[in-house]
Amino acid sequence: MTKRLLVIHYTPPAVIGGVEHIMQEHLRLFENAGFSVGFVAGREGEPGASVTVIPEIDPARGTGGLVERQLDSGDVTPAFHDARDSVLRQLRPLVREADTVIVHNAFTLHFSLPLTAALWQLAREGLTSMIAWCHDLAWSNPLYVPLMHNGGPWELLRRPAPGVCYVTVSEERRRELSSLWGRAEHGIEVVPNGIDPDEFLLLSPGTREIVRTHLLYDRDIVLLLPVRITRRKNIESAIRVIRALCDRGLDPCFLVSGPEALHHPGRSARYLDTLTQLASELDVERHVIFLAAEMGANPDDRTVSELYSVADVLLFPSSSEGFGIPILEAGLRRVPVVLTDIPIFREVGGQDVVRFDLDEEPDSVADAVLRSLDKPPARLYRRILREYRWEALANRRIIPLLEHVMRDTHSE
Incomplete structure (x- = not known):
């Protein structure tokens, strides 16, 4: 009744x-x-x-x-x-x-x-x-x-x-x-x-569904990587970092928003298979989300922009890049950036990002991620989601x- x-x-x-x-x-x-x-x-x-x-x-x-x-x-x-x-x-x-x-x-x-x-x-x-x-x-x-x-x-x-x-x-x-x-x-x-963070952040229905499906407000850390699925993005190293964060008792979510590469779809599809297999082997399937593959479509620009609003950190582990636009996007959204120490990232990110070596151990990168978040605004953001x-x-x-x-x- x-x-x-x-x-x-x-x-x-x-x-x-x-x-x-x-x-x-x-x-x-x-x-x-x-x-x-x-x-x-x-x-x-x-x-x-x-x-x-x-x-x-x-x-x-x-x-x-x-x-x-x-x-x-x-x-x-x-x-x-x-x-x-x-x-x-x-x-x-x-x-x-x-x-x-x-x-x-x-x-x-x-x-x-x-x-x-x-x-x-x-x-x-x-x-x-x-x-x-x-x-x-x-x-x-x-x-x-x-x-x-x-x-x-x-x-x-x-x-x-x-x-x-x-x-x-x-x-x-x-x-x-x-x-x-x-x-x-x-x-x-x-x-x-x-x-109500959905309303305050003006999230679209599609982004709200992503948030609900993957419980992003309930996670300890949400890491974003808005790139296509190609080997030079070095996504496997980020998946190992997610395992290291889980080993510390945390509940992270790593969102890779981009689709397979259009110019070489076969190689890109095989790489995605390798990544999903690695996530399975490391028992982090619930923590690693390939959004475009899951949605059957590439998230549009508005959705990606809104994902920065609910992300705690940009984790950008590329082995090489032509520029690195996500650094600019993260900066505008005031999202901390943790990325590999490659020349173009040093040029674009300067002293305002956290860098790690390409061969750095996952545990050490996990430390860098946590250090980037050990600041009042980041702590307040998660506490508001958790308590208010x-x-x-x-x-x-x-x-x-x-x-x-x-x-x-x-x-x-």
């Missing part, structure tokens, strides 16, 4: 804003995981979006704006109580029908205190499981503290609501929330915000958290 999530915020995902962007990403993850998702907000969303509008919770319009201005002055007027009661009447049936309710900011931020008060009442009633997703804390923000007042609805923002699972977007927020509560951080979950990619966050934290909260509620 499909689980139903109800997401509550002042404004819907269609509105431009940081929290709204996070909600939009969550929606994609929830739907991919098989959840049915509805939204409650103070204004309309995009056409066709499942948004129930409760105007009183929009702090910038109508009654919501009026009540907020009164509360900022410390006045709890009949308008506040009327707005709270109206929100409660409209929310209660929606909350009752949901398996879990996710509330962004309203348990800890003052933008709609009628909503906060209504949510507290619903939490006391225990109609379903509730998650307070806390991006901001009014009582910890110097900009908002002057607007806080002792007692009344403001007090709800610095106390834990009964039966509600609190989630903060950082360890810093968790410490701040724990300090407000005056108790240990235990029981407050941390789920950071994330990023939305799909990774969903698999490790978000979906397990939802399932845990639902399971605990249904077992009570």
